[in-house]
Amino acid sequence: MNAYEDEQHAWAAREELAERMIPVIGRLYRANGTVVSIHGRRLIGCSPIDILKAHRFARLAGDDVLDPAKTLAVLESLDALGLGAASIDVARLVQRFDAGSGSYEPRALADFLRAELAEVVGAEPPGPTDVVLYGFGRIGRLVARILIAHAGRGSGLRLRAIVVRSGGDKDLRKRASLLRRDSVHGSFDGSIEVDEKNQTILANGTLIRVIYSDDPAAIDYTEYGIDGAIVVDNTGRWRDEEGLGRHLRARGVARVLLTAPGRGSIKNIVHGINSDGIEKGDRILSAASCTTNAITPVLAALDEEYGVERGHVETVHSFTNDQNLIDNFHSGDRRGRAATLNMVITETGAAKAVAKALPQLAGRLTGSAIRVPTPDVSLAILNLKLDRAASKAEINAFLRRTSLTSKLRQQIDYIESPEVVSTDFVGNNRAGIVDGLATLADGDENVVLYVWYDNEFGYSNQVVRVVEKMAGAHPIQLPERDAVAHEEVPVAQTV
Structure with missing residues (x-):
């Protein structure tokens, strides 16, 4: 042979x-x-x-x-x-x-x-928790896809309803079509059936009620057999406790999660960083922003190992729906210019928001952003001064280890390849992916890191993890973190 x-x-x-x-x-x-x-x-x-x-x-x-x-x-x-x-x-x-x-x-x-695996041998599955998606845009539809894919035996999180404003006679079919087909993330993996008479979408055995409403407080979810629900607000319409508290006045709602940075005293949760601080009495929470989720785990790992004295975060971010396709009036500076034709300098609160999850970094980070003509996957450039010197090889080995064996392995991914570009990270379920070959470090305290992130799908996975934590249904990761935290990990090969 x-x-x-x-x-x-x-x-x-x-x-x-x-x-x-x-x-x-x-x-x-x-x-x-x-x-x-x-x-x-x-x-x-x-x-x-x-x-x-x-x-x-x-x-x-x-x-x-x-x-x-x-x-x-x-x-x-x-x-x-x-x-x-x-x-x-x-x-x-x-x-x-x-x-x-x-x-x-x-x-x-x-x-x-x-x-x-002694902790889970013979363990009972978590009880069911109803989930309602308020809004069905980019994040809402991806969260729906993830929840449907995670439905399993019916325990844990159960997607029961979506709430939207009516778009006319063909609204239900158009909503279902947007769930079925996505220009960035491809076709839905499975079958979708629409029942216009009963206002439901059946996706891979998950029966989703479509509710039309302009007022969160006016809905009685118990009429649809939904109770004790977690409402995931994807609209961004309300950011403070007063506005989001409208959901809690609806019958059948127990808690609310905002998929945007929360204002005031609302806890901004980055799963894997401060998610253990979620308490039963927290009725309104925020899942922070996609950028905050991408950079905070990497910053947390570096701060624990080396100490972060100060830094600047520059995000190169895909355009979003709040920008104009062609030049037109916009209340925000520069955002009125055509998103598909221009790089647009804009502001970001992600660097300051890190301090809500990592209080020890308050006042140490600045940030800015550039919106670019791509539909998905963004890049955060972290220019940091550490408390102690480190070489490129040492920094990369540490972050590679962190992505494979640490408690942050669901949040941080790592890659070394001279050929990867943004589209290679569409559909990545981690909060951020460290590009090891792009790391800049000369053996002193200064380091520059490049962190890719699917600002839609990666963030949506972080949202679902927070919802699981709120419901007491987030599966334990096993085996636990390696006993030897600093074991040598061979250099990654290119992929």
Whole structure:
């Protein structure tokens, strides 16, 4: 057999292993609410090719591509454990098991997994929490897609309704069409049915009531069987407690989350940073902004490790709906000029907003922004002075480690490639992605970091994580953070 045929047979064997994983992955999720991933890459709903691509990504944490035979063995053992809701990183389990016995004898593997995942063995799934999306624009529709994809066995978050202002006779079908087709993020993954008589959209088994209203306080959600709901306000119409409190006057509403920076005393939550500070008595919360979510985790990690003395944040941000397509009047400076033709200097409160999640950085950061003619994916440039000197290699190794093994691994991603551009990050579910090759550091206290972020989808995932936290339904991440925080991680290869 020649080299060509060897490679073909090897690929077919790996593909067959990936195909055998798919029913196990689905069964774990539907039966137990167990989400399995490889270094943060979710495997639910993946094709065999996607699963094998995730195995290739694992080389960021080691010299070898993750062996799919080992992954399959772990998945089959997990399937027999009777797990509860959890987010489980299979790659890290394989690494830990290999570092110990390394023998994939079924009993030894089962004993190892039972010990590693003791917190969720036999655990009950979280109770259901109703969710209402007030507004159905860019963020609202992406949050809907994520909630529908996470519906699983029906426990945890349940998308029950969307609230919009009526747009006429064809409104319902147009709303459903916008959910089905997206110029940036592609087609909805599944089936959508519209029932105009009952004013509902059925998406992959999730029945969504469409409610038309101009006044949040005037809606009685209990009429639709909705109670104790978390309302996610995507409109940005109200930013303070008085305005957002209108939602709480509606029957069936328990809490409110704003998908924009909150004003006054409203807590601005960046999941992974200050989300543990959410209390049952917090009835109105904010998920901050996309930029704040992108930069705060990276700043938090650097401040803990090196100390951040001061810095400036420049965001190169995709245009948004509040800008004009062609030159026209706008109340904001420069934003009246055509968004698709111009780079537009504008203001951003993201740098100051970081202090609401990281009070120790109050007064240390400045910020500015440039809107550019792209529809999605933005870039934050962090120009920082640290408390101690660090080289480019040291900074990058630390951030790579943070993205793979720390408590912030759902928020921070890391990549090293000389060819990536903004469109490569469309659909990334992390809050921010550090571009390691772009890092500037000469071994003194000054460092410049480039952090990409899908300002729509990455942010929407952060919103859903906050809602899960509010509902007590956010799955625990296992295995826990590595005991050796500063273990050496090999240099990432390009992708």
